[in-house]
Amino acid sequence: MKVVKKINEPVWEREEVILLVENYFRTKYLPSYKIDEEILGLSKFLKYRYEKINGQTASETFRNFAGVRMQTARIRCLDPDTDLHGMQGTRLQKEIVEEYLVNKNIIIEEANVIYKKYYSDKYRI
Known part of the structure; x- marks a missing residue:
């Protein structure tokens, strides 16, 4: 039997957690389906950010939904x-x-700066 070693994902970085916190507080009173849409968008952005920084494709599990x-x-x-x-x-x-x-305005502004830093036509701010 072949043993598959689980690859550990990188520890969350400050920029990622800022986006996570900003996303949570901005969406916490929305209906659950809207929150899920925002989480999916954040997941896609975090993968995009990783690829932009590292020059390689993120794994399927990296910051997935x-x-x-x-x-x-x-x-x-x-x-x-x-x-x-x-x-x-x-x-x-x-x-x-x-x-x-x-x-909260400081974290919101930091989140906006992060989105703009990695912005692509594929992702909205």
Whole structure:
């Protein structure tokens, strides 16, 4: 029997978590199907960003819909407006959520800068 070793995905970087946090707070009151559309768009953008930075195609599992959705659930557990506590956020997620709660405009602006930095006709801002 052949053993397939799972390839670990890279740790989430600050730019990625900023986009994740901004996306969560911007969409949290939308209907679930709209949130899913936004998560799918974020997933595509994160793959595009990875490819732009690394000059190679991202793996099928890299920042895929399911992974981004799971990370969104972690952010949701850090949201003081919810009573969810099932998942733990990472240190970086906690830091950026705190920054957002102190001054959301700074994180929103950082997200806009990140989108513009990697912008392509394939993706909207």
